[in-house]
Amino acid sequence: DADAGQAYFDHVMAEDSRIEPRDWMPDAYRRTLVRQISQHAHSEIIGMQPEANWISRAPSLKRKAILMAKVQDEAGHGLYLYSAAETLGTSRDEMMGQLVAGKARYSSIFNYPTVTWADMGAIGWMVDGAAICNQVPLCRASYGPYGRAMVRVCKEESFHQRQGFEILLELANGNPAQKQMAQDAVNRWYAPSLMMFGPPDDDSPNSKQSMAWNIKRFSNDELRSRFVGMMAEQVRVLGLSLPDPEVRFNEDTKTWEHGPLDWEEFKQVLAGRGPCNAQRLERRRQAHDDGGWVREAATAYAAKMAAKNEA
Numbered sequence: 642d643a644d645a646g647q648a649y650f651d652h653v654m655a656e657d658s659r660i661e662p663r664d665w666m667p668d669a670y671r672r673t674l675v676r677q678i679s680q681h682a683h684s685e686i687i688g689m690q691p692e693a694n695w696i697s698r699a700p701s702l703k704r705k706a707i708l709m710a711k712v713q714d715e716a717g718h719g720l721y722l723y724s725a726a727e728t729l730g731t732s733r734d735e736m737m738g739q740l741v742a743g744k745a746r747y748s749s750i751f752n753y754p755t756v757t758w759a760d761m762g763a764i765g766w767m768v769d770g771a772a773i774c775n776q777v778p779l780c781r782a783s784y785g786p787y788g789r790a791m792v793r794v795c796k797e798e799s800f801h802q803r804q805g806f807e808i809l810l811e812l813a814n815g816n817p818a819q820k821q822m823a824q825d826a827v828n829r830w831y832a833p834s835l836m837m838f839g840p841p842d843d844d845s846p847n848s849k850q851s852m853a854w855n856i857k858r859f860s861n862d863e864l865r866s867r868f869v870g871m872m873a874e875q876v877r878v879l880g881l882s883l884p885d886p887e888v889r890f891n892e893d894t895k896t897w898e899h900g901p902l903d904w905e906e907f908k909q910v911l912a913g914r915g916p917c918n919a920q921r922l923e924r925r926r927q928a929h930d931d932g933g934w935v936r937e938a939a940t941a942y943a944a945k946m947a948a949k950n951e952a
């Protein structure tokens with residue numbers, strides 16, 4: 642019953658151990674997980690678009706093959722995460738339906754355009770780098786299927802980040818035009834990648850509860866600061882610079898600091914008024930429709946197999 646269930650749930654939280662699909666859980670805990678995991682899955686699927694834009698334009702066969710592998714990984718991450726969300730009783734059709742109807746959130750970062758090849762490097766190094774900072778702690782999320790999905794995802798994100806760093810390193814060591822293209826990409830992706838971590842802590846309505854439930858392990862600002870530190874160290878190896886003169890390590894607080902971010906822009910992107918929101922949704926709708934025959938064939942095949950097994 643609910644009393645025994647709540648007592649068990651509270652014990653699991655206090656012990657910082659795991660809640661599994663068949664365990665009793667508060668409705669609000671379930672809702673928070675469906676919200677976050679479905680958004681995470683949507684982010685992976687939409688995130689395929691900015692990168693796929695360069696598969697047919699990659700500068701070499703090697704780069705094309707690596708980029709294709711990365712985009713396929715993102716699709717897999719999405720399917721992994723939709724499966725984790727389904728264990729909470731929400732169907733994939735319902736989640737996909739919310740996305741194509743424009744009713745679901747996905748990461749703000751994917752509403753920006755990828756205008757040069759160097760953006761593939763910046764996305765790998767910065768966006769996947771930010772995703773790693775955010776996803777490593779999620780490996781310890783209190784909900785079993787989510788934490789376990791993150792372990793596999795993080796291993797693949799590391800490859801994504803390294804290939805992005807290598808693209809930037811090659812360009813930065815190239816001719817002046819290539820170096821400028823790499824710097825331009827870093828300049829454009831810097832602030833949007835910092836905003837991936839969510840609004841400032843004092844404007845983050847979900848954080849307190851999410852941390853009490855051992856879903857979010859560190860605050861938005863804390864992970865953002867870690868990410869700035871990671872980039873500040875690595876950008877020197879690239880011989881490039883971060884477009885933020887206020888990046889510095891505060892010896893007293895032992896944290897990395899950065900300049901102000903445009904949270905009005907963030908709000909506009911979340912409201913659907915970012916540079917590429919409409920295009921991303923339109924492409925997703927088109928892809929969903931184009932995939933209709935696959936779903937019909939799979940359903941017909943499943944029915945045929947079921948009938949055969951009954952006979």
Ligand code: 3HC
Nearest residue numbers: 677681684688747748749772836837838839845846847848
């Ligand atoms: N983009 C879109 N919406 C965002 C956002 C972002 N970057 N950051 C915050 N929001 C939304 C939240 O969803 C929330 O809105 P809601 O209540 O309507 O859902 C609101 O802004 C307030 O933010 P909070 O900080 O209160 O919300 P959370 O506690 O959920 O924290 C989060 C936001 C840190 C993004 C958290 O949801 C999270 O860790 N999600 C899982 C990680 C994730 O989604 N990563 C996407 C990265 S993309 C990726 O991994 C692909 C890579 O492989 C390239």
